[in-house]
Amino acid sequence: MTDQANISPAAGLRAALRTLVRPVAVVTAAHAGQRYAMAATAFCEVSMDPPSMLVCINRANATHSAVAAGADLCLNLLAADQADISQRCGGGVAAEERFAVGDWRIAAEGPPRLADACASIVLRPASIVDHATHAVVIGEVVDVWQRGLSSPLGFHDGSYLFPLAHAAINLVAQSARLGEAGAMQDGYLMLDVMRAFYWFDEGLQSALRARGWEAVSRSQSMTFANIALGVRRPADLARNLGITRQGVSKMLQEMVERDWIVIEPDPTDKRASIVAFSEKSRQLRADALEILGKIDAALGERIGSKALDALRTTLARDWGPPPEIPEPAAQ
Known part of the structure; x- marks a missing residue:
């Protein structure tokens, strides 16, 4: 169980309400x-x-x-x-x-x-x-x-839930674990990538909790990733995460109260603000990177280092813009 002693009632309430649909x-x-x-x-x-x-x-x-x-x-x-x-x-x-x-x-x-x-x-x-x-x-x-x-x-959890799509994604993730994916495993790379994301995320979240960190939601985890990639304006974060500005504002405020991030004036635009990592988050990010490294190593032992290197090389390549799929010809 995560120690909640240092969380303010407001931050605790926000975190609790984020678990509701x-x-x-x-x-x-x-x-x-x-x-x-x-x-x-x-x-x-x-x-x-x-x-x-x-x-x-x-x-x-x-x-x-x-x-x-x-x-x-x-x-x-x-x-x-x-x-x-x-x-x-x-x-x-x-x-x-x-x-x-x-x-x-x-x-x-x-x-x-x-x-x-x-x-x-x-x-x-x-x-x-x-x-x-x-x-x-x-x-x-x-x-x-x-x-x-x-x-x-x-x-x-700070983002819109599309019932059918959400159910399908979870079905794919769970069916792979249970060995019941059937035709969903055949020829759909997107679903394979989705399953891989869930696999990595579950391993990361479990290890962070074991080290005593407060629960980090998937939306917050993706916010960390965006900031690390240079996306620092709240409006840009909202667009990338697919949530409203009001929703991202509430989530960022919770992260500020947990001392994970700081919100500062944008030096290039006095009317705007930017998000930056706090000193406390330095250790959180260090732990997360260490855990991801160990997950990578464990995966390499399971599928082989050559297969892991080939997978990483393929995913790191520039695939170019998404293809334009023409409409089917009229019958």
Whole structure:
């Protein structure tokens, strides 16, 4: 068990919540001729009599001003293929531009509704409780639209979870271990590379925990790798990791609280910031590199040093840009 004594309650809570799979929604409102949209994962049902839900909204978010003025809000539950909508509404995009993607229905009165969401729930605020940085908005349900059976978009460990793809990747990784991969092992290099990544990552994480390091999530591990490769701006990290700027900001803050990284002003742009390794992370990185070296050595003993060298040489080569696959000819 990892020693949690030196972790602050806030950092511990963030780490605990990252283990949950959460649904993703876009909360919308309209007030005084202005439309608002924000991505959210902090919402849940409160009562069925009367039907009501709560949504947590940061009071610094523009959407809060509309709700505080009495505007209804719409909780649009996103489908698995709508991560781009969540990203647009997660920050960094102008208010009206957030509605440029998706089938939005704009009524003369009431909040914008996403017609192709899994479901859209209109809430009329009944109670607003301010606590610290956020407002807890409890709203009574006044209308519900449901598209039908569709897979929801999930958020886990700082990144979007695409249910079908995630299940397929895990199936490939587990089936290889159980010897039940069947046809999935035949001719698909991408799946072989995916299995190899899981194999290395599980060995690395297990060894780090054995040395007493706090749990490092895969997203955090990939963040370390990006920083080591020179990707240091939060916006670039968010793009490479496939998560929102808000999501990467929360993850970076957790890493700062654990004293793994520091966030500094960008010397080339006073409006931006960059991420750098902290002194504490020096030992973490040293341990990780030592462990990876031992994993490499163990793999060489299993498959032979020549095969390992050939594999490393092949993967290190410049493969050029991905090929353009032509569409099949019309029948």
